[in-house]
Amino acid sequence: MGQYKTPGVYIVEKSAFPNSVVEVATAVPAFIGYTERANNKGKSLLNKAWRISSMSEFISFFGGPPKTQYQISEIAAAAAAKAGKGGAAPAAAAAAVESDFASGDKEYVLELQGARYFLYHSMMLFFQNGGGACYVVSVGGYTDNIEKPKLNAGIDVLLKEQEPTMVVIPDAMSLAEPDCIALQQAALSHCGQVMKNRFAILDVFDGYKEAQDSGCIEKFRNDLGTNSLDFAAAYYPWLNTSIVQTGDLNFANISNADKLQELLKAEVDGSELDDKKKTEINGKIAEIGVTPKTATMSTDVDLHKILTAVCPLYKSIIESIKLKLNLLPPSAGMAGVYTMVDNSRGVWKAPANVSLNAVISPAVEITNAQQEDLNVTTAGKSINAIRTFIGEGTLVWGARTLDGNSLDWNYINVRRTMIMLEESIRLATKAYVFEPNVSSTWVTIKSMISNFLTSIWKRGGLAGATPEDAFGVFVGLGETMTPQDILDGMLKVTVLVALSRPAEFIEITFQQQMQKS
Known part of the structure; x- marks a missing residue:
């Protein structure tokens, strides 16, 4: 109230209610990886965090899918090359190479040429599973090599963004294993030590290999370290999806077109078709890879349809390529699941026992016995299983952070709920910085936080029959502060919350009773 000097009537308005705490968004993932392009109306988006809300927006700003190519190699040649690189015996190397298709009495494999860019198809998997608003950080194009420094720089870009709550890096799977682990450690550090307000999905x-044979789980646990494990979750195995369709592929996805033509002609020549039909089909096979095309030649789209219809081997090769491209790491799909569960139930609901869309099956089938070591281990690094159940499809069957043995932070929903509460209250309390450190300010802050936590409790986010059982807010001289704290400019608030935990193990006891009638 000011000092009055002129006679008159003065109106003074007083606030009757404290400021309110606004719940921050909990499901805003940030994806880091390589895209076809990165521009917005001529303005470069390279190494910038750009917010999108749909796949059409992603295509508009970042382009389409990568033109992944595979080379057809006879299995004996592929085995010899593998033996030369690894020092293995040719026979052992041949046994380790799995055939993709057969032609005549020979078996062949499709070998990836160049890098595999996962981001585009991972974004499709994200939106198929309930994804919404998210950020994309493009660190390069499809002509660039996938490198750890570039992806690491993409993490640093997120330092300037406050909204993202999750970090997902699908293209990390295309790095060498030591670089992949180092990048994941950088993501853990970013989430748990630097920002402390976001969650990494690893x-x-x-992860498409059997854990017992490849040792992928053991290597992951051994190399990842122990820092900030409660700010991340990992999922195993990879997923066989239906993201890539047969119509998205053609002979352009095969790098050695001459070998494809050779195999297709051999198939046609060995068939029971009449000579006229053989000549006609061989003429179409000869058009593969020919540019520019004459007026009498079919377009690539029509040629692909013709070859699919008349050449069983061609159809088999395209199907094999589709299966390879549809093998995706699960992190992006899980980001979509987090978003869907947060929007429908709340961040306090564990993102588990939820089916995955656009997923045919896990790459590896896991039994109850195999999941025991994944879920509960002496090392504490719990890895969440994705499993198939008869009549239910593919379900997420785990809800633990990597800090699986911690009673405080072993569940994903507990850590993410606490992040939401901390960030919401922190941002609301900034309004009281430099306010007088007196009882009126303490009462206002306590009332503001209590109102917010009451609303969370009513929605099921906190455990307890009454608000007093669910949370407690303490602030004041002699309660959370000493006179010295006030002299030092400290205003200390203590908030206790009872977070709800999932019923991970349900035990039903049966016992016989005596007959009563």
């Missing part, structure tokens, strides 16, 4: 390197 993939297991080589």
